Amino acid sequence: MTRHPGGTGAFVPAKTPSEVRPVWAAFRSQVVATPEATALVVGGVSLTYRELDHATAGLARLLWQHGLRPGRVVCVRTQQSALSVVAMLAALRTGATWAVLEPDLPVGRFEALCRDVDCAVVLSEGGDAVPVSALAAMPAPPTVVDAADLPLTRLVQAGQELPSDPYPPVPEQSPAYVAYTSGSTGVPKGVLVSRGQLAASISCRGPVYGTEHSVFLIALRLSFDGILGGMFWSLTGGHTLVLPDPRQLVRVAEFVRLAREHRVTHLFNIPSYYRAVLQDPGGLPDTLRLVVVGGEVCTPQLVGAHHERLPRTPIVNEYGPTETTIACTVETDPDPARDRVPIGRPWPGVRTLVLDERLREVPAGERGELYVGGSLVAIGYANQPARTAERFIADPHGRPGGRLYRTGDIASVDERGALHYHGRTDDQAKIRGTRIELGEIASVLESHPGVEQAVVLCEHAGQDEPQVIAFVLPTPGSGPPDASKLREHCRGRLVEQATPALFIPVDHMPLDRSTKADRAALRRLIPTHRQASGGTAGGDWSGHRLAVARIWAEVLGHSGSGPDDNFFAVGGSSMKVIDLHDRLDKRWPEALRVGELFDCITIAAQAQRIADRLGEPALGETYAPPATYEL
Known part of the structure; x- marks a missing residue:
């Protein structure tokens, strides 16, 4: 049961399986109904539903010629682009499976994919995206297709010339995608999600997202499965999907400008990113009708900041591990006055149980481990039957044959029946x-x-x-x-x-x-007073470099950064960039703009930029840095 965020209090019943329409069929119906409507906007590229359909047909035929079949996988190892989305739809079209692994993700995840599943084709962006050494170790390496050879205009033209799809129908139990998450043994885990589970997850969202035509902007990368809810809700409902390119995603000001440019109505962010979005002076457009957050803990402070900035725009909090198909619970009206924001109630077709160590339900208000059952529980882990058996268990409280996913999350149920998250049982x-x-x-x-x-x-x-x-x-x-x-x-x-x-x-x-x-x-060994042990990377430490390094230490809470370390790799975030800019601007007024800090991401580069603006040398007398910066 879910409640519409507009405050009507109207509840909607759970959908029966017969009401859930396959994702590919729902997309195709929108192609027929609204062929000239804008379907997708990514990085300055815009495609109508007809053009997106034709591009998908053209790429699907090419991938089929390279051996993609139902039961096999296409690995999309490209930067976020319209082609990435076309490739995901092409996998749906052929009955195959997709896996998105952008080139900057660890090569270990690509190697795990090729070890765990039958990877037929890799859509690659440059030679470095698919290491030759990884391919050489495989008995039957996948075909590598260079994305540079696949301009969208050519794919659209090729799709126009195809008379019909030659692909056999596949059951809804077939895998739609595999999403990789970290593994406790050091080996990544590939979560297999079926076409039917994806369709069930999308079908839940209408009562919360609304029925009017929407423009949905999502602040995520395609390798993060949290993007799929808003993405396929848009493409199966005749809405417009707007995705940031990699540059727009890391630059909050550009992301907010993108929202204003396209007059978006729906926005999805992780909470830490949304904090930075709310602080952007440009502001979000007045067309915004709904903000969705998920992927990490949502705090009452964030909800309060949202209501202060956007008092007429509802905010909802979604929760769900990858193994429960994007999200399995939703809180549609979080109250910033409460001590914590609930993760809400289950989507239609989902069962949530808070159990003790003997799999008995705990009383309301008490804490236990959260288990999830129902239509959104994923198939399991690719090529890891023991791990699958450990986390996907028989449901002792439901119908025979039912399964529960053991989330590892500690939860409780409050007096209103809403679930609350209290941390992890594991690491x-x-x-x-x-x-x-x-x-x-x-x-x-x-x-x-x-x-x-x-x-x-x-x-x-x-x-x-x-x-x-x-x-x-x-x-x-x-x-x-x-x-x-x-x-x-x-x-x-x-x-x-x-x-x-x-x-x-x-x-x-x-x-x-x-x-x-x-x-x-x-x-107890963690340094206090925002200092850190562990040494400082080598390099020249003097003048502006040392001054910038001290400010980094104040922002990050540690002084373990070298002059050439990436700010985002040593604990920085979009929110911390704003704090960093405030402190730098206080020391050197107007020497740096906040947007520059998303490109100028090292101590050395920032010190040099400041020196250039002030007409001063970046380095003075060189000397070795102390073990910790004195703050």
Whole structure:
């Protein structure tokens, strides 16, 4: 049961399976009904429903010629673009499966995909996106198709010339996509979601998203499954989908300008990103009818800031692991006056249970582990039957044959029947909307020759959002490994959000009574007063560089950044960029614009830019930096 966000209080009944229309059929019906309506806008490229359909037909035929079939996968390893969306639709058209893995995602995820599924084709963007070494190790490597050879105009023309689709029908139980998440053993997990599960998730959204024609802007990348709800709700309902290109996504001011340019009516963000959007002086357009947040914890402070800035625009909070097909619960009217924002009530067709360790339901108000059942529970993990059996269990409270997904999230039900999130039972966390596994990070660090053991925590540490903090025990006979070298080791193996913001060397790993790493003792080692141990990367430290470095330390809460480290890889975020700009502007008024900080992302570059504007040298007398910046 869900409530319309407009405050009518009208509830809608759960849809029966017969009412759920297949996603591809729903899209095709919109092509017939509104062929000249704008379907997709990405990075300055605009396609009507007819053009999008023709481009999809042209690419589907090409991928089919390269061996794409039902049961096989096309890997979309391109930057976010109209072609990326066309490729996803082409997979639906042929009955095959898609997996989006942008080129900047770790190559380990691409290798895991090729290990776990039958990858037939890789749509690639340049030679570096698909390493030759990875392909050489495969007994039957996929065909690599260069996206540069596939201009949209040519695909549209090719699709116009095709008389009909030759593809056989596939059952709705067939996989639609595989989405990769972190794995606790260091091996990424591919979550398989069926066409029917995707359709069921999309069919739930009408009563919350509304029925009027909409322009939906989504602040996510296509590899993040949270994008799929608004994306396919738009494309199956005759609405307009607007997606930022990579540059527009990282530049909040450009993203907000995109919203104004297209007069968007619907907006999806992760909460940390939305905080920065609300602070943009340009402001969102007055056409906005609904804001949706999801992917991480939504706070009462954020809801309050939203109501203050957009008093007439409803905000809803969605929750759901990848294994429950995009989102499984929704809170349609969060109250900023309450202590916490609920994750809400289940979508139609979804069952949520809060159970104890013996799988018994706990009383209202008490905490237990959240289990999810119903039509949105995914197929399982690709090529990982043991892991699937561990997390997808038989439903002891439902009909025979039913399954529950064990989320690992601690939850409770309040007096109104709404679910509340209280953290994790394991070592998972979400950083800026991306789920990470602390065990995976530790495994990657322990593969470094200078690290004997690593323990990773996710802590607020006085910050406005969690930080990944790694405690590293050096290998015998070696000194503490350099933080910049450890950070470089993590790049290419971990997503940006999982790269530790802070490395703390220890001379021994404290143990608790069960001989496990004593996390409470490790937390006491986290530096206070916004200083950090662990050394500072080498390089020239003087003049503006040292001054900028001290400001970075104030913003990030640690001083472990080298002159050439990426701000976003050492704990920075879109929200912290605003804080960084405020502090830099106070020291050097109008020397830097906030938008420049999304391109100018290192201490060295920012110091040089400031020096250039002031007509001063960036470096003065060179000397070695202290172990920590004195704040």
